[in-house]
Amino acid sequence: MRAKRIVLAQRPKGLPTTSDFRYEEFDLPSLQDGQVLLESLYLSVDPYMRGRMNDQKSYVAPYNLNEAIAGGVIGRVLESRSAQFSEGDLALAGYGWQTHQVENDKNLRKIDPQIGPITTSLGVLGMTGLTAYFGLQDIGKPQPGETVVVSGAAGAVGMVVGQIAKLKGARAVGIAGTKEKCDYLVKQLGFDAAVNYKDADFREKLNNACKDGVDVYFDNVGSDVSDAVLRLINRGARIVVCGQISLYNLEEPVASTPIPSLLLINSAIMQGFTVGNYAGRFAEGLTALAEFVREGQVKYEETMVEGFDRTIDAFLMLFSGENTGKMLVKVVR
């Protein structure tokens, strides 16, 4: 059987372009015992993928040239030679930007469509939700009455961070890139305040939103946005470094805030993490997140782009901030 995939044709310099990728057809191998044939329904596109396109050390290995871009996928079983999966079952896989795949069953996690919309397994009840859950609670450790600032607040991770901060009794202040996103955060998700970093008076507005300073900063963005927040940290602040999307497409590092000095002055802590560090606790996180969602305590949003041929567009839209919540590709229009 023939399938389609998107491979890395060359390593992007700066913002990726379509010429950095190549759509190609390939032959799927025949099924072996313990394997299933999957048809991709939804693909995940995530900012961290940009880092894997570079040939440099990171928390996950770089993508190889001429191989498919790996990432989260929701697939439907078309054929099974696995005792665990039947035709029609839904599964979470990691094979990435392909229309189909033959996969060993041990690399799959079955999705129960009764629990909720299946796409949540790539978002709030999947990697992005777990990232918010563990990063905020294990590193940020928000206390009642503290101020938690999250950048990229209208993204898949950020919106969950702010809502969990509220559940912990903290004030949640979001930073996002449009007025609509800011309104959404405050009016729909219950953030105490949201500030548009593109506003000319962003720093002043941020200061006003953080009258008692910043105790926890959950950073998805980096750069100037972070600089503004870091100027406001309180003694003992915790800075959770989850992402640095503003930097991923820069070819040269930019001058940054004198971070060690700020940490020194404030006896503050800055910690980088990746959700994989918490692999042993995913069940705990998913149980808690499912409860939050079921009770309506954590809401989520998805931005869906339709068509496998628009996968790269969807990926690039992450960097222009066109998504609210989890960005997904619906493979078949």
Place this chain on the structure above:
Amino acid sequence: MRAKRIVLAQRPKGLPTTSDFRYEEFDLPSLQDGQVLLESLYLSVDPYMRGRMNDQKSYVAPYNLNEAIAGGVIGRVLESRSAQFSEGDLALAGYGWQTHQVENDKNLRKIDPQIGPITTSLGVLGMTGLTAYFGLQDIGKPQPGETVVVSGAAGAVGMVVGQIAKLKGARAVGIAGTKEKCDYLVKQLGFDAAVNYKDADFREKLNNACKDGVDVYFDNVGSDVSDAVLRLINRGARIVVCGQISLYNLEEPVASTPIPSLLLINSAIMQGFTVGNYAGRFAEGLTALAEFVREGQVKYEETMVEGFDRTIDAFLMLFSGENTGKMLVKVVR
């Protein structure tokens, strides 16, 4: 009685000069109950004092203009109206750059001269030793076989950090500014390696000294020295920000390493601290340090400048790296 003191005449811009200070005479008040009259024997000059000379938020309040520069002092009791102190007793005080002072007994800690050289109470058995002890162990958490790099390694804090790292079974790599200091660290203090940051091939030498990467970085210096170390950190590295002496005299912040990205890629942690955070555990630290010193497991060094009139010189020598170990002023030549 008349005494002399050094006051802050104006806030320094960049490297302080003698005109930022003023020597003056003043009248000591008469003794009240619970007070003692102290004659200063030794004054401490420390890099952190530079930060207090600026009018900006830091972990200790700024010095006031026209007031004496506060800091650690070893004094001898000339007169006492305290039940705790007799004439001739030695005490640790915090009144700073003065030849004499009238002080309440509750602000003093008695020094037992039987324990060892009294000047250690300003160094290895005082603030700098405690800084090394708590910063390395509580934040750095060195494990056997790990590589601990310390900048400012020939300073009062740095040399204790490296020796405690060795006691914990870690490799100790020092960074200092002269060949003599580097030789001293390796030959006298047992560091596994020491690298001169002024060498043209500093980065290459550092890489060679850290073949297995860097697990703990105890930073007293900042800037380019830190950049070189941060490029070598391992996954899960702990970066202890104790000081940033290379920055204290800069009027403009310099571009720094993209620290959040490095922390993110390596799931690493960077934490600033000040020894005051551990005030409740000083007794524990002093007991442990005294034992290390008594057993010869931790050696120390002092650089003594003689004469109250050379206090400012001694302070400025910290920034040109002329001290090895604790820098002290012997008040009377």
